[in-house]
Amino acid sequence: MAKLPALPKRFHTASVWALYWLGLCPALAAFYLGAAGRLPGNPVKEFEHLLGIWALRFLVATLAITPIRDLFGINWLRYRRALGLLAFYYVAMHFLAYFLLDQVLNMPAIIADISRRPFITIGMAGLVMLIPLALTSNNWSIRRLGSRWNQLHKLAYVIAAAGALHFAMSVKVVGLEQMTYLALVALLLGWRLVRKPYLKRKRQANPPHRHAKDAVA
């Protein structure tokens, strides 16, 4: 298979920073439009939904890094932390938009929502689970936690499932968009079950070929 031209190593750090900034653009643009009164209809809901959708997109992208490497030999591991943190930032902003702009700090209503409405309970659980992952998304934590870091970060699977479910349960009719996210998350999680046998067989099938190619590259 033809490979993408590799990004020269000297641009790696800059590309990660670019991802952070690009990733925050949808939220910044929507916040600007909403604050300026230029989001039509129900601006608070529009903003809340936009943040939620982007959170889900970044969760999916985070989980896609491994399958992309397994299947296509493209290593984007250097972007995974940024994608995961962007997902966390968007989930946090999604919650803040609900808390500050939508419910306007109405604590009884918020507590009732979280405790009584399953889709909000699930969404809230996703946010809570993301906090330890965001706090340990740094090299120091990886060194400190060792193999426990990997264990902890498997929570990302549960969080992505919670996110897709939260989205599907929030709408009046589950449509193509919700089905797409449910299917994507199901596929990405399903890959985790089959990747080990797949990689083993792949290694056994063509070890010399792979090595030869790597040597040339």
Added chain:
Amino acid sequence: MPAYRPPRIAPSEITPERCFLSRRTFLATTAGALLGAGAGAAQAAALAAPKGKYTVDEDLTPEADVTGYNNFYEFGTGKADPAANSDAFKPTPWTVKVDGLVAKPKEFGLEELLALPLEERVYRMRCVEAWSMVIPWTGFPLAALLDKVEPLGSAKYVSFETVVRPEQMPGQSGFFQPLPWPYREGLRLDEARHPLTILSVGVYGKTLPNQNGAPIRLVTPWKYGFKGIKSIVRISLTETPPPSTWNLSAPTEYGFYANVNPAVDHPRWSQATENRIGGGGFFGANRRDTLPFNGYADEVAGLYAGMDLKANF
């Protein structure tokens, strides 16, 4: 070039002030008739009607929001979809068949319906999704139409049906259609005959735009918005409760009555408060308490005397 001289106007040609001022009244009364005659012309024609007595004294939701942010799943499930996807819809010519348990079943042409006594009413509109608007509708009481067909004594309910036109309504074709078509709604006969219940043919002084249910739709301001069935082609009087689309789709979430009730939550969100659309931006957002029967309790609560409104939501 010679200087321009305005033509001299003889005093006899000057319109008396009295006649000039009554021109407005003349326009208002004839516009409806003209529109009836010219039905089939471009949509969103002017539609003047005298103001009715049922008018709430609250700020109107901007026209752009009324016509740009709403639900009409026949054109898509997004709030902007109806405005974006309804250009190909042809609201004229149009007929509404009124049948069932009536002495004189009849298929009414739109012109006949527009000849009924139209008036403008400013109503609150509360969506089941916890947002609300204040909308100037033009229409006539549904009772006026029912009188023409003479419901039989056995008629207890009124059933409504929306048009099915997949070629003009993109939400009615393709994969993942959100609801079974046609969209159906129903009212009890006494609700249908209540003076607040109107069939609307216009909004903001113009004929209904396609996205708002052209050419004719139901408005029941004390009920959640989904009861306001759009682009109606059939009205039937029945003895048994008619099916209603959202109730069939999710019976635990949407009841037959669907009266606005802050005390009965939707299972997935609270109905205690609502977000009034049109505040302009995040900080003009306007969350307010939802009123029982959407503020029309004085007029309609009597219809439900003795009923358990938590069970009959």
